Amino acid sequence: MVDQVEEFDYVVIGAGSAGCALARRLSDLTGARILVLEAGGADERPDIHDPTAYYGLWGSEVDWKYETVPQPAADGRVIAVPRGRVLGGTSSLNGMVYIHGDRRDFDTWAYLGAHGWSFDEVGAAFNAMEGRGSYRDADAPATGPLMPAVVSNRSEISQVFIDACVEVGIPYNSDLNSGDLMGAAWNESTIFQGMRQSSYRAFLAGIADRRELVVETHALVQGLDVNPQGEIHRVEYLSNGRPRAVHVRREVILASGAIDTPRTLLLSGIGSASELERVGVTPCIDLPEVGRNLVDHMLLGVAFGATREIDNKNPNITECCAFVKSNDAVLGSDIEISMGKEKNFVAGYDAPEHCFTLIPGITRPQSRGSLTLISSDPTVHPQIDPRHLAEPEDVHALVRGIEISREIANSRAFRPWNAGEVAPGNHVTSRELIQDYVRSVATTWFHPVGTCRMGVDSGAVVDQRLRVRGTSNLRIADASIMPEIVSCNTNAASMMIGWRAGDIIASEL
Numbered sequence: 326m327v328d329q330v331e332e333f334d335y336v337v338i339g340a341g342s343a344g345c346a347l348a349r350r351l352s353d354l355t356g357a358r359i360l361v362l363e364a365g366g367a368d369e370r371p372d373i374h375d376p377t378a379y380y381g382l383w384g385s386e387v388d389w390k391y392e393t394v395p396q397p398a399a400d401g402r403v404i405a406v407p408r409g410r411v412l413g414g415t416s417s418l419n420g421m422v423y424i425h426g427d428r429r430d431f432d433t434w435a436y437l438g439a440h441g442w443s444f445d446e447v448g449a450a451f452n453a454m455e456g457r458g459s460y461r462d463a464d465a466p467a468t469g470p471l472m473p474a475v476v477s478n479r480s481e482i483s484q485v486f487i488d489a490c491v492e493v494g495i496p497y498n499s500d501l502n503s504g505d506l507m508g509a510a511w512n513e514s515t516i517f518q519g520m521r522q523s524s525y526r527a528f529l530a531g532i533a534d535r536r537e538l539v540v541e542t543h544a545l546v547q548g549l550d551v552n553p554q555g556e557i558h559r560v561e562y563l564s565n566g567r568p569r570a571v572h573v574r575r576e577v578i579l580a581s582g583a584i585d586t587p588r589t590l591l592l593s594g595i596g597s598a599s600e601l602e603r604v605g606v607t608p609c610i611d612l613p614e615v616g617r618n619l620v621d622h623m624l625l626g627v628a629f630g631a632t633r634e635i636d637n638k639n640p641n642i643t644e645c646c647a648f649v650k651s652n653d654a655v656l657g658s659d660i661e662i663s664m665g666k667e668k669n670f671v672a673g674y675d676a677p678e679h680c681f682t683l684i685p686g687i688t689r690p691q692s693r694g695s696l697t698l699i700s701s702d703p704t705v706h707p708q709i710d711p712r713h714l715a716e717p718e719d720v721h722a723l724v725r726g727i728e729i730s731r732e733i734a735n736s737r738a739f740r741p742w743n744a745g746e747v748a749p750g751n752h753v754t755s756r757e758l759i760q761d762y763v764r765s766v767a768t769t770w771f772h773p774v775g776t777c778r779m780g781v782d783s784g785a786v787v788d789q790r791l792r793v794r795g796t797s798n799l800r801i802a803d804a805s806i807m808p809e810i811v812s813c814n815t816n817a818a819s820m821m822i823g824w825r826a827g828d829i830i831a832s833e834l
């Protein structure tokens with residue numbers, strides 16, 4: 326039973342990385358009446374704000390606790406898919422690394438049909454949402470609320486990593502967010518004044534007094550009611566478990582992330598009609614690619630004993646990394662190696678008392694998977710099958726990542742620190758054994774994207790203005806719309822998508 330019906334111009338579903346940036350931008354530009362519905366609660370846990378404490382958040386009540394089906398090419402393992410279920414979404418439990426992406430990433434989006442999303446165009450959005458005082462574009466001073474920065478109190482071993490990279494021929498890159506990722510560099514983090522700056526903290530917490538912008542927590546949307554004309558006039562949801570509804574004057578924007586946005590569409594009958602019928606959902610719009618094109622980065626640890634205690638002055642997991650290529654045929658980089666200061670990074674291996682880990686991850690994976698419903702019951706988790714490592718190129722790139730990591734760790738710069746390889750171990754030298762190691766330990770980098778791909782072709786789920794095909798007032802603004810995964814960590818691009826969605830929607834008024 327619906328007990329109250331209010332009217333809003335826009336209803337945003339999800340207060341995560343993109344949703345908070347979108348609500349802020351839309352509110353700034355239009356002053357419209359906006360409702361943000363977030364399934365999770367307020368970000369009250371102290372460990373959300375403490376940048377050293379995020380491991381405890383994964384698998385807790387602020388995580389949706391999804392997991393993959395067994396992954397045959399990864400030794401049949403089931404791999405966790407953490408997703409934030411709290412104000413700030415996944416930006417409230419992520420590793421806080423903040424990297425925009427390579428110029429080629431966004432120019433590829435534009436080339437694939439996402440007009441308006443080239444590097445130069447998305448650069449303006451990055452610039453506008455950041456507020457550090459721009460050193461990239463002096464003509465467009467950054468005045469936005471997000472304050473990413475390179476941490477100042479760096480650990481000694483991170484400098485060793487940078488020196489080692491340069492020694493083995495990886496150039497120093499003085500600004501990872503310049504559009505060229507190649508090289509070893511200090512990365513920025515979403516840590517401000519010693520605390521995590523989630524998307525909610527950056528974009529919405531400071532404007533909580535705006536009467537026209539309402540954020541409702543514990544508000545779960547289980548499906549959308551799209552009429553035969555492709556319009557949505559009303560959004561129904563569970564507010565603390567009780568049915569509730571609001572009227573929509575203009576638009577609904579799904580910002581529920583790469584897992585929940587396609588899940589909600591499918592539960593609403595928007596997806597492959599034949600597959601929906603098989604699970605008992607009445608099809609409404611036949612869009613076969615909803616939930617397809619699921620792509621994620623994979624990484625693993627190459628761990629070493631250390632001759633001394635690793636100073637972990639900084640709270641963030643990594644403060645520097647190196648972008649390299651697995652072979653000369655690749656344009657740009659396809660491997661990111663992070664310098665890990667944490668112990669026990671490799672599951673199944675005992676870390677010695679002092680230890681450091683180089684963490685190579687593949688940034689341009691070839692494997693593609695899917696997300697499908699197995700039931701029309703909205704409480705049943707969808708089937709998530711990223712097909713991790715299914716394409717041999719991904720295994721080869723990770724093997725190469727291990728080789729380059731070993732080269733870095735065996736450099737002169739690391740000699741006073743390196744007490745010997747722990748994982749995979751010095752005995753693991755043949756290609757076969759290294760591949761076995763990859764398949765047995767590689768895991769998600771937590772970057773699933775692409776399940777509601779943007780494009781101009783008939784298979785794309787949204788067009789370049791983020792409108793869902795076949796509907797007239799439904800858009801998507803989150804990581805699910807990426808036509809190709811960015812070749813680095815995905816949070817900055819997700820927030821940029823939200824911010825730019827605000828620009829696009831406001832420009833149509």
Ligand SMILES: Cc1cc2nc3c(=O)[nH]c(=O)nc-3n(C[C@H](O)[C@H](O)[C@H](O)COP(=O)(O)OP(=O)(O)OC[C@H]3O[C@@H](n4cnc5c(N)ncnc54)[C@H](O)[C@@H]3O)c2cc1C
Nearest residue numbers: 339341342343364414415420421422546582771804814816
């Ligand atoms: C453990 C971990 C570490 C990571 N580390 C990094 C990192 O260091 N750097 C980096 O760049 N990226 C990192 N990422 C990835 C990055 O954080 C994500 O790509 C990004 O946050 C995705 O943003 P989004 O807006 O698409 O989704 P989300 O931020 O997940 O937002 C979706 C929101 O929608 C809400 N929602 C979902 N369904 C519903 C519903 N039905 N009704 C109402 N609300 C709903 C969710 O609760 C959530 O708040 C990490 C991810 C994880 C999981």
